[in-house]
Amino acid sequence: MRKRICIDMDDVLCDYTNTHTSYLKENPKQEYPQSVAGFFKNLPEIEGAISAVNNLNSIEKFQVYILTAPSEKNPLCYTEKRIWVQNHLGFDFVKRLIISSDKGLIKGDYLIDDYIEGKGQENFEGILLQFGSKEFPDWKTILNYFNTKY
Numbered sequence: 625m626r627k628r629i630c631i632d633m634d635d636v637l638c639d640y641t642n643t644h645t646s647y648l649k650e651n652p653k654q655e656y657p658q659s660v661a662g663f664f665k666n667l668p669e670i671e672g673a674i675s676a677v678n679n680l681n682s683i684e685k686f687q688v689y690i691l692t693a694p695s696e697k698n699p700l701c702y703t704e705k706r707i708w709v710q711n712h713l714g715f716d717f718v719k720r721l722i723i724s725s726d727k728g729l730i731k732g733d734y735l736i737d738d739y740i741e742g743k744g745q746e747n748f749e750g751i752l753l754q755f756g757s758k759e760f761p762d763w764k765t766i767l768n769y770f771n772t773k774y
Contacts, residue, residue, distance in 0.1 A: 626684070626685055626686060626687045627685055627686050627687070627733040627734065627774075628686075628687045628689065628731070628732040628733050628734070628750075629680060629686050629687070629688050629689070629732065629733065629734045629736065629770075630689045630690075630691035630722070630727070630730060630732040630734065630735045630736070630748075630750075631677060631688065631689070631690055631691065631735075631736045631737075632690075632691060632692055632693075632727075632735070632736060632737040632738060632739075632755070633690060633692035633705060633708070633709075634667075634692065634693075634738070635670070635738040635755070635756065636670065636673065636736060636737060636738050636755045636756075637669065637670055637673045637674075637677070637690070637712070638664075638667035638668065638669060638670060638673070638708060638712075639667055639668045639669070639670055640658075640667060643657075643663070643666075643667055643668065644657050644658060647660070647663070656697040656698075658695045658697050658698050658701070659695070659697040659698040660698070661698075661700055661704075662704070663698065663701075663704070664695070664698070664700070664701045664704035664705050664708060665704035665705075665707045665708055665711075667708060669712060670763070671762070671763070672762065672763035672764065673763055674712050674713060675763075676763035676766060676767050677713060677717075678713070679767060680767070680770060683770075683774070685774050686770075686774075687720075688717075688720065689720045689721075689722055689732070690709055690713075690717060690720060690721045690722065691722045691724065691727055691730055691732075691735065691737075692705055692721075692722070692723055692724075693723070693724065693725055693727065693743040694723050694725060702723055705721070705723060706718060706721055709721050724744075725743065725744075726743065726744035726747075727743050727744040727745050727747075727748055728744030728745070728746065728747025728748050728749075729744065729747075730748070731749065731750075732748065732749070732750045733750040733751065734750050734751050734752075734753060735748045735750055735751070735752050735753070736753045736755050736760075736766060737752060737753075737754065737755060738754065738755045738756045739754075740752060740754050753766060753769065
């Protein structure tokens, strides 16, 4: 049976925090940059993310999904995240895009996320790999984990 890997978007696949911070510096009167049209669609890739996802996806033992929470400040984020996925990972991944405010509702063997709680991560039934942590600081260490384990 294939292992299901769910991967968060913001600050795991795409650089939400630095984009948010830069936008606030340039537009201090805009309280919520994530509410601006185009914000999510134009987020830059986290270094090595796309290559790593494609690598995991090419391994027959895995089913890879994108699992992201929506922005409550921007109803356009649902569409923009879908566009981002298609632009960076292709249409096949659009079919594997899950947008949920509660990640604990989704079944999977692994969740790669930068947070361990707050959007249901603490209730995810599989193993949580915290991206950006001391143990998993980057995509190289994530890939090494799966290559060593499988």
